[in-house]
Amino acid sequence: MNNNAVKELLYKMADDALIIGHRNSEWTGIGPMLEEDLAFSSIAQDKIGHALALYTILHDVLGEPHPDQLGFMRKEKDFHCCQYVEQPIGEYDFSLMRQFLFDNAELLRYEALTRSSFEPLAQLARKAKGEIKYHVMHGDTFMKQLGNGSEESQARLQSALNNSWHLALGIFENSEFEKELIQEGIFTGEEELKRKWLEKITPTLEAANLKLPATEENKIVYGGRKGSHSEFLTPLLNEMTEVVRTDIDAEW
């Protein structure tokens, strides 16, 4: 098995989960209503759980540093999250759209990974996908409700979708190991994932009265997977490591 290919895959998944988890948790206490407060907090907790499980595989199976080290002690350039998850929470419509777009991709990724030839990841995927289904159900439900709600809610979602589109497509930035991952049956690859994702979200967006923006290849926000990030990641990492810096033994 190509260890570097697997590591690259695990790092980007774990970093996505950790960063989006922290972003989602920023809604705790300020959600537009109690149910949404709970939803974003619960989703955040699941994501951080998945990040920890992925870092644990990196540590236990592939000999990478301890999960706490990976989560809190790395430099910005060592993170492989896509730039989409780094973006500030913005207005609720932006966060909701991100929850919908990102989690649909996440569920399809984990579903594909349940058949991974890398067994530790396949095991985790089988378990985590049941949780992510709830995240997807949340996003899908709210798209349909708000997209068919008032004129304002529809317009806000459409503009959130337009503003998110080229960021979201950055989720599928190819790694240098696509061929190895596919050949060795580790993962079906980013292109296949993107195809399935488009197939999955298109009918939901249509049912939500939303129009898929036109894709302009040169506008897709890539770079995150290779360690090149937006100006928003470093402040977030500083905030996350504040606890560790205050109390090195704090549990998370």
Next chain:
Amino acid sequence: MAEVKNISEEEVWSALENVKDPEIPVISIVEMGMITGVELTSTSKCVVTMTPTFVGCPAIGMMKKDIAEQMTKLGFEEVEVRVDLATSWTSDRMQPEAKRKLEKFGLAPPPSLLADEELSEEVLNRVRCPHCGSTDTTLRSSFGSTLCRAIRFCFHCKQGFEQFKPVQ
């Protein structure tokens, strides 16, 4: 030196009945279906494997500690508690008795999922109010006070209640 006592597997299982998920204090982790294996590797060592209900369950550490404590109390000198991801916890692992206890506790038990059934609001709706037994209820939020709960409202007794979420 203290005499080595032979501890049976039955004794281990029954001691594990004393360990509860702190988020659901009425049923044991055995009834929850969270224990996936017990292995007595020698007269003085035992290995317990468990699978968490949710990957990010914050109570895992606490339950591991409680399990180790129970095993030490039984007389084991060495205890290992492993978290098992090979076996996925699904809500169908819950024993029928556990579902009854949940309902009495005021938490609606998870509906069973058919083998190839997709999770949907419809599945969650197969539930009755733990207060009055009515099936005239609605989903308020698929996320509740803990990862494993959803929030519902009963039109019949006009009360809110929580539902243990089905997990595939």
